Amino acid sequence: MQSLFSGNTERVARIVLPTAVTLLTVLLLLAGCNPGRVSREFSEIMEGYLVNFEDDTDGLYENAVFNPVILARLYVREEGLLRAKWDNLENIDQLINTVRYSYREGLNPEDYHIDTLEYLLDTMLAGEAKIADSVVFDILLTDAFLTLAAHFAGGKTDRREFLPVWNVRDAETVIYWPHFVDSSLINMQVEENLLSLLPAHNEYRxxxxxxxxxxxxxxxxxxxxxxxxxxxxxxxxxxxxxxxxxxxxxxxxxxxxxxxxxxxxxxxxxxxxxxxxxxxxxxxxxxxxxxxxxxxxxxxxxDLMDVIEANLDRWRWMPADMPERILRVNIPSFELYALEKGNPEFSLKVIVGTDERPTPVFASAIKWIELNPYWIVPPGMLEDDILPAIRQDVGYLESRNMKVLSEDFSVVDPDSVDWHSDFDNGFPYIIRQEPGPYNQMGNIKLELPNPYYVTMHDTPDRHLFIRDKRTLSSGCIRVEDPLRLAEWLLEHDKEWTMERLEEEIEEGENLIIDISRTVPAEIVYITARAADGHVYWYDDVYSFDGAVSRALKSEPPRSDSK
The missing domain is CATH 1.10.101.10 (PGBD-like superfamily/PGBD)
Structure with missing residues (x-):
């Protein structure tokens, strides 16, 4: 990577920095300024900017400042004066290079003041800078560092704005900004510390x-x-x-x-x-x-590059690390991946939610497996599908092998219920489908606790897996070969062989198997994935890509972080 200062080597080599004097003061001295006056004027101009950030709509030299609250905390008085933080050419070099090459991450260097920073740097190195220039330069460097760090650590776009339900492990790194900024500068590790915030797994790389x-x-x-x-x-x-x-x-x-x-x-x-x-x-x-x-x-x-950039930002929404063993469902590809150390052991076809009832994006963990499961009808399906069917014919319950239960799970006679009631205070019963060949869960249910009533399960309608587009469920995830998945999940439970699982299913009795080693599970939304030197593209089934791409091309919002 070429240094920013390759054309100024002779001049920079002559700059020796006393510990109590900032680089910007030295640069201004080259222009014939008095250091004491420079320090006082620098501090006064800096204070004016910091105080007025909240009301400033024009920004600094037409650059919006994205982190006004944090900036006000970072600049503190030393010996009664506000001083520059970027007093080392190596740190400036590292930051501007990292900003310049942020396009490799699918980001826009202009979001981090690149043009103004390079212009002001050239102005100061030419000995033509005014004190106000040095103040703006320092603030914009810090703002660029903060903004880039936030985007590397958690994405530029707001995940919750573009996915109706988002509950994946949160990628937002808890950063104590004063320490992060100062340690990066003192140790001259600006580039290293910024790049460390990016996802390190192969999917992103x-x-x-x-x-x-x-x-x-x-x-x-x-x-x-x-x-x-x-x-x-x-x-x-x-x-x-x-x-x-x-x-x-x-x-x-x-x-x-x-x-x-x-x-x-x-x-x-x-x-x-x-x-x-x-x-x-x-x-x-x-x-x-x-x-x-x-x-x-x-x-x-x-257009394809826009899709890649949108998915890079999605990966930044998620944690940079990846558990050693994880189950991942990608909604757009209709596939489930059993991953060991980031590598797929196998993949299975899945069926996901329709456009009207999309499968949410969330993270959980599979803690137990239920053979010959019961199916408790979730509230949404109960109101939209089941109750209307029962009102037309109460015999619907018997034909579907369903029972009405009270809150204590005692059986209720369906004929004793006024099905035509509006149930203004909520439906007071539970509708449960019993185990059997027509149960909506099929023979196996994998329990992954979540607030959306989404389960991962078998299905009696296995012929649907031959379809290319499989947005067919009411939000739950139907798995093509749940027995193979169960065997993988029970790898450390040696008593549960494939043969024993098949025998228990044949018995027909409901059985819950605790998994000795809980396996994390993530339901994600990725429309472009790279493997074997090629990109594999998946339909944007819920039409989320466009909004993310437009946001990536827009100016970042102001941060309210403190």
């Missing part, structure tokens, strides 16, 4: 590398719009449009090995390229270039 790859593709001219005069293209065909198909796929996926010298022939290496592209875009990998494939190929490059 791989996606960040992919953003760099796509930026490089853009710098080389991107890819051309693809179309064909035919309805579709497939293996064995020869056509003048096929060389352009090769070029489009190679721009994103690289050139395939081998292949025919006849570039107009749709050969096996091209077939494999098309199948990879289809898998990456969550399309059936039949190798046929049809309308859906062409639409995906013509998504603008910078």
């Amino acid at each position: 791989n996606l960040r590398s992919s953003l760099e790859k796509y930026r490089g593709i853009g710098e080389e001219g991107g890819w051309d719009h693809f179309s064909t005069s035919l309805d579709s293209l497939e293996k064995g065909m020869r056509h003048p449009d096929i060389p352009r198909l090769r070029s489009r796929l190679a721009a994103e996926q690289g050139d395939p090995a081998g292949g025919s010298m006849d570039k107009e022939l749709f050969d096996r290496p091209l077939l494999e390229q098309v199948e990879l592209f289809q898998r990456r875009h969550s399309l059936p990998d039949d190798g046929i270039v049809d309308e859906k494939v062409i639409v995906a190929m013509n998504i603008p490059l910078y």
Whole structure:
């Protein structure tokens, strides 16, 4: 990384900093200023800015200040004067370089005053700075540091604004700002401490590398719009449009090995390229270039980069660390991943909530497994689906193997209930479906406590897993092969083999199995994931990406942190 001061080496080398004199004072001395007067005037101007931040709408040199409350706490008097914090060129170099390269994280360096900082630095190094310039420079450096630290640690955008329900492990690092700022400056670890706030796991790193790859593709001219005069293209065909198909796929996926010298022939290496592209875009990998494939190929490059940047920010919403063993469900990909040390042991298809009843994003832990489970109808489904059905025909309960229970779980005769009541004070009963082949939970339920009545479970409607888009539930998560998942969760409970689980299910009796080692579980919303050098794209099923992308392109809000 090139130093900011590579062009000023001779001049900077002559600056020797006495411990009681700030760099900015020295720079101003180079312009012929008296140090005592400089210190007093610097302090007075600084105090004026700090006092008026709350009412200041114009900012500093047209730069909005995003952390007015914290700034007022950070600048304290020493020997009666407010002094500059950034009195070391190495610290300034580290911060401005970190800001400049923040675009690699999908962030905008302009959010951190990059243009003004570089202009003021050049002005001071040229000996042309006024005292007010040095004050603004110091404040904007500190504000940039605080803002960048907050965005690295917890994302630029507000997660709760873009997801209707968010309850994942909170990523907000508890930072004691005076200590964090001062220790970074004293130890000259500005860049190191900032970068330490970013997620360290491979999901984030791989996606960040992919953003760099796509930026490089853009710098080389991107890819051309693809179309064909035919309805579709497939293996064995020869056509003048096929060389352009090769070029489009190679721009994103690289050139395939081998292949025919006849570039107009749709050969096996091209077939494999098309199948990879289809898998990456969550399309059936039949190798046929049809309308859906062409639409995906013509998504603008910078739209894809926007999606990557939105997902990088989502990862920053979540904790930077990853438990050694975790179960992760990604809503847009309709997949569950059993992860060990960040690597997938296996994945399973899942069914998630509809647009009207979306699966929430949250974190929990799987503590026990229920075989031949009961299903207690959650309040939302009770009001919207079950009660209307019972009002039409009370026999609905018996046909679905459901019972009415009182609050103490004693059985209530359905005929004794006035089903046409409005239940103004709330429905006073519990509707429970008994274990059996038609139970909505299927044969297995995985209990992950949460306030949303969302469970992870088997289903009697297993034919639904063949669908590509699986937003079909009322918010709960249906798992394709819950027995395999249960076996993995019970890995440290040696008495629970696959054979024993199957035997207990065959018995038909309700049974709860405690897991000796609780496994964390996260339900996430990720629409772009990088693996094996490629990005895999998933439909934005709940239409969340656009709002996050727009917020990333907007000016950061003022922080009310203290």
